[in-house]
Amino acid sequence: MSREALLEVNGLSHSFGGLTAVAELDFTATRGQIKGIIGPNGAGKTTLFNLIAGILPAKVGTIRFKGEIVNRMPAHKRVDSGMARTFQNLQLFAGMSVLENVMIGCHARTRASFLEAVLRSPASVRETRSVRDRAMAALAEFGLERLAKRQATDISFGEGKVVEIARALAAEPELVMLDEPTAGLPHGDIQEVATVIRKLNDDGITVLLVEHNMRLVMSLCDDILVLNYGRRIAEGRPEVVRKDPEVLSAYLGEDA
Amino acid sequence: MTDAAIGAPTVTTQEGAHTRRMLAILWAILLIFPLIAPNNYIINLAVFFFINLILIASLNLVIGYCGQISLCHGAFFGLGAYASGVLAAKFDVSPWLGAVVAMGMTGFSALLIGLPALRLRGHYLAMATLGFNAIMTVLFNEMISLTGGPNGLTGVPPFSLFGVDIVTDTTFFYFAWVVTGVLMLLIYNLIDSRFGRGMRTLATSEIAASSLGIDSFRYKLIVFVASALMAGIAGSMYVHFINFASPETFSFFTSVFLVVMVAVGGWGNYWGPVFGALIYTAVPELLRAFKDLEIFVFGLSMVLVLLFFPDGVVGGIRLAKGWILRAYTPKAGDAGR
Numbered sequence: 001m002s003r004e005a006l007l008e009v010n011g012l013s014h015s016f017g018g019l020t021a022v023a024e025l026d027f028t029a030t031r032g033q034i035k036g037i038i039g040p041n042g043a044g045k046t047t048l049f050n051l052i053a054g055i056l057p058a059k060v061g062t063i064r065f066k067g068e069i070v071n072r073m074p075a076h077k078r079v080d081s082g083m084a085r086t087f088q089n090l091q092l093f094a095g096m097s098v099l100e101n102v103m104i105g106c107h108a109r110t111r112a113s114f115l116e117a118v119l120r121s122p123a124s125v126r127e128t129r130s131v132r133d134r135a136m137a138a139l140a141e142f143g144l145e146r147l148a149k150r151q152a153t154d155i156s157f158g159e160g161k162v163v164e165i166a167r168a169l170a171a172e173p174e175l176v177m178l179d180e181p182t183a184g185l186p187h188g189d190i191q192e193v194a195t196v197i198r199k200l201n202d203d204g205i206t207v208l209l210v211e212h213n214m215r216l217v218m219s220l221c222d223d224i225l226v227l228n229y230g231r232r233i234a235e236g237r238p239e240v241v242r243k244d245p246e247v248l249s250a251y252l253g254e255d256a
Numbered sequence: 257m258t259d260a261a262i263g264a265p266t267v268t269t270q271e272g273a274h275t276r277r278m279l280a281i282l283w284a285i286l287l288i289f290p291l292i293a294p295n296n297y298i299i300n301l302a303v304f305f306f307i308n309l310i311l312i313a314s315l316n317l318v319i320g321y322c323g324q325i326s327l328c329h330g331a332f333f334g335l336g337a338y339a340s341g342v343l344a345a346k347f348d349v350s351p352w353l354g355a356v357v358a359m360g361m362t363g364f365s366a367l368l369i370g371l372p373a374l375r376l377r378g379h380y381l382a383m384a385t386l387g388f389n390a391i392m393t394v395l396f397n398e399m400i401s402l403t404g405g406p407n408g409l410t411g412v413p414p415f416s417l418f419g420v421d422i423v424t425d426t427t428f429f430y431f432a433w434v435v436t437g438v439l440m441l442l443i444y445n446l447i448d449s450r451f452g453r454g455m456r457t458l459a460t461s462e463i464a465a466s467s468l469g470i471d472s473f474r475y476k477l478i479v480f481v482a483s484a485l486m487a488g489i490a491g492s493m494y495v496h497f498i499n500f501a502s503p504e505t506f507s508f509f510t511s512v513f514l515v516v517m518v519a520v521g522g523w524g525n526y527w528g529p530v531f532g533a534l535i536y537t538a539v540p541e542l543l544r545a546f547k548d549l550e551i552f553v554f555g556l557s558m559v560l561v562l563l564f565f566p567d568g569v570v571g572g573i574r575l576a577k578g579w580i581l582r583a584y585t586p587k588a589g590d591a592g593r
Contacts, residue, residue, distance in 0.1 A: 053467055054466075055463055055466070055467065074466070074471070075463075075466035075467055076466045076468075076469045076470055076471045076472075079467065079468060079469030080469055084467075084468075085467055087464065087467075091460070091461050091463070091464035091467075092460075093456065093457045093460045093461075093464070093465075094459070094460045095456060095459065095460070095524050096453070096456055096457075100453055100456075103453060104453055104454070104457055104468050104470075105468060107450065107453070107454055107468055107469045107470055108468070108469030110450050111450075112449060112450040112451065113451065114446075114451045114478050114482075116449075117445060117446050117449030117450060117451040117452060118442045118445050118446050118449075119442075119445070120445040120449075124449055124450065127450060128448070128449060128450065131450070167468070171468065171469060
């Protein structure tokens with residue numbers, strides 16, 4: 001583990017009222033890694049994503065991204081600095097086409113202001129055109145050009161899952177957090193998503209993957225973090241984690 | 257890529273050009289309206305249609321696109337009217353300069369309301385604006401030396417251009433035609449831009465928006481201020497057109513009716529406010545014989561829209577278009593859903 005740490009979490013805790021969702025968590029994602037985060041329902045995986053992305057305030061512990069403490073950085077600035085994510089339940093924007101949803105992904109990498117927009121400055125028009133081309137290319141890469149003009153609310157759940165990945169990648173992230181990317185997908189599509197994840201990782205993007213499909217996690221991830229009740233119960237290479245007695249007990253309810 | 261899915265209100269280049277063309281055609285038709293209008297009364301109504309369109313289209317930006325309920329658009333309208341009207345009637349300030357001051361005042365008020373209220377997610381703006389409209393109504397009524405109080409502000413001069421007063425219904429019609437046309441074009445430019453796409457995400461989910469790099473607070477604030485500026489322009493046009501202003505025109509009820517008209521037209525749709533303004537202008541005139549019946553009609557239409565046509569008149573038209581197209585095309589799967 002001599003490679004550069006992209007994301008470092010130290011002593012992170014978060015509770016909702018009396019319920020502890022994340023407790024004294026430490027972990028590191030190194031650049032170029034696919035890091036799996038698994039655990040039973042309610043283990044705090046999505047809360048962890050929300051803390052890293054800045055949707056929830058991280059009050060206890062520290063989150064470092066590219067060496068900088070980002071606890072107080074607003075969510076939208078974290079996107080600027082290189083984070084992107086998808087959502088467990090689809091969060092596509094209604095009243096916009098699939099293409100426009102992916103175009104939104106480019107938001108952090110473009111600049112045109114309110115005034116330029118209203119006055120339709122040449123720079124703004126050019127930017128919209130280039131963003132549209134980029135978004136269309138991103139959709140094409142996932143074989144989804146046929147959906148471009150459809151309303152985001154009119155596509156299937158599985159298609160939405162992939163569109164969300166395309167949208168996250170349009171932000172040109174260094175770290176992408178995928179929250180159950182294969183949940184609700186038919187079997188054939190799961191393999192497709194796995195291919196996508198491997199490919200984006202090959203392009204140098206670090207991946208945090210929350211996923212329930214164990215076969216996918218075991219085959220994709222370099223490293224797995226196992227949570228239960230917000231605590232780390234195991235961390236390491238897939239073949240090690242798989243045999244960990246505490247992990248088995250958390251998943252199967254056996255006595256350790 | 258020419259055959260867009262039926263009824264998909266998307267904004268992409270091709271459709272962007274299409275919408276601009278539609279706007280140009282509509283405005284070209286409106287250009288000859290005074291020539292075919294049977295009498296001045298109808299032209300006078302058309303001027304109110306333009307003013308209402310500015311109000312409803314600007315409110316649609318806040319409600320339809322940013323998902324924020326604002327209940328003081330009537331007060332911004334009134335502030336614009338009184339600021340511009342009082343300056344001209346009491347201090348001999350040129351109506352043009354008055355209009356600029358009116359915009360400054362409405363924009364600044366929106367900034368003061370929005371800074372605290374828009375920082376939070378939820379219905380804080382609705383509550384803050386509710387209070388603001390009540391305060392403004394009190395001020396319009398009580399600052400009698402300036403506003404004339406409940407009796408209204410009289411003696412407001414008209415706009416004049418190159419020494420010619422814009423007083424007749426027809427000349428004012430063309431003036432309003434230009435101003436409203438420019439504003440409608442600017443609104444469309446906004447929607448069809450990086451800023452506009454960012455703005456349009458807010459109605460769905462501010463959390464998802466911020467996870468994509470959109471500073472939701474900043475976007476909401478800018479749109480709220482821009483919307484108030486436009487209401488200020490509408491107020492200025494109104495007061496220099498009828499040369500009079502009275503507090504009840506800008507009451508809380510006006511604000512509520514404007515919200516209702518955004519919904520009835522179709523919120524979050526560019527053309528929705530055109531239908532909203534048409535209804536808001538025509539219905540009270542048609543029901544003139546029955547005092548206050550329009551309040552009942554507006555209330556009922558809100559209920560009907562919420563129950564049956566969540567996308568308003570525009571959504572209803574789209575549904576009807578879908579039925580007709582389906583009825584006249586041979587069945588080939590369920591395309592065009």
